[in-house]
Amino acid sequence: MPDHQDKFRTFSQLHQGPGAFVIPNPWDAGSAKLLTSLGFQALATTSAGFAFSKGLRDSAAALGRDDTLANAAEIVRATDLPVSADLEDGFGPEPETCATTIRMACEIGLCGGSIEDATGDPSAPIYDFALAVERVQAAAEAAAGRPFLLTARAENFLWDRPDLDDTIRRLQAFSRAGADVLYAPGLPDLVAIRTVCESVDRPVNVVMGLGGPRYSVAELxxxxVRRISVGGSFARAAWGGLMRAAREVRDHGTFDYADDAIPGAAMAALMSDGQR
Structure with missing residues (x-):
């Protein structure tokens, strides 16, 4: 089994290209095992998928740092692949809180993680520019010398602030502050995605499977684009399958949904201790 350093080297090399790789988002150990079995090269946690599994909305207030890192640790233990984590806003506004979160994330075997500039406060949803940069810098300093790739997220487009110039300005500043990967979720189209990629000097992550237009791996x-994640969309797809099955039974009294279910023997093999 590869150790932390081996996983980190693999993860780093994936970001060097050529082309783009997909980093799907499991929400627990079981979904991590399934995705590992399908031949993906790395995994990333999803705060949304984890929140749904706990019966919660996806929000920074709903998921604390301890629970988030405990979930991430279970995913790390379930796979031989490098794992990156959705670390929300670092679980606090202070730069030192972000730094502590990064140190804790590395200690549980994560090979990467993201810090976003969203505050979780609808009345002031995005951290001021200077503080946002200071937070990324503190996270980068905490990651320095550790087997950890820091992703910095500019969240304008998720919070009804469709300002591409400010988003690029933030990503460029995050790069100068030491971020290894840059990410602006919610970009409206391929033109904006290309503009971001051409404007920065670090690998860019793009999320697919949420709202808005969808592009293929080749187009991205x-x-x-160097890295493509799916956010909580795989988790929502799983919930969609459960919803369709339950509605079939409730509304029609039939059980045809079982035709699409993974056989029990296949699940047993997938979840066995020897399966990674």
Missing amino acids: ADAG
Whole structure:
């Protein structure tokens, strides 16, 4: 089994290209095992998927640092692949809190994680520019010398602030502050995605499977994207399957949904101790 340093080297090399790789988002150990079995090269946690599994909305207030890192640790233990984590806003506004979160994340075997500039406060949803940069810098300093890739997220487009110039300005500043990967979720189209990729000097992550237009891996790679995640969309797809099955039974009294279910023997093999 590869150790932390081996996983980190693999993860780092994936970001060097060529092309783009997909980093899907499990929400627990079981979904991590399934995705590992399908041949993906790395995994990333999803705060949304984890929140749904706990019967909660996806929000920074709903998920604390201890629970988030405990979930991430279970995913790390379930796979031989490098794992990156959705670390929300670092679980506090202070730069030192972000730094502590990064140190804790590395200690549980994570090979990467993201810090976002969203506050969780609808009345002031985005951290002021200077503080946002200071938070990323503190996280980068905490990650320095550790087997950890820091992703910095500019969240304008998720909070009804469709300002591409400010988003790029933030990503460029996050790069100078030491971020290894840059991420602006919610970009409206391929033109904006290409503009971001051409404007920064670090690998860019783009999320697919949420709202808005959808592009193929090939189209995103051609635009300059290096990493593609799916956020909570795999978790919502799983919930969609459960909803369809339950509605079939409730509304029609039939059980045809079982035709699409993974056989019990296959699940037993997938979840066995020897399966990674």
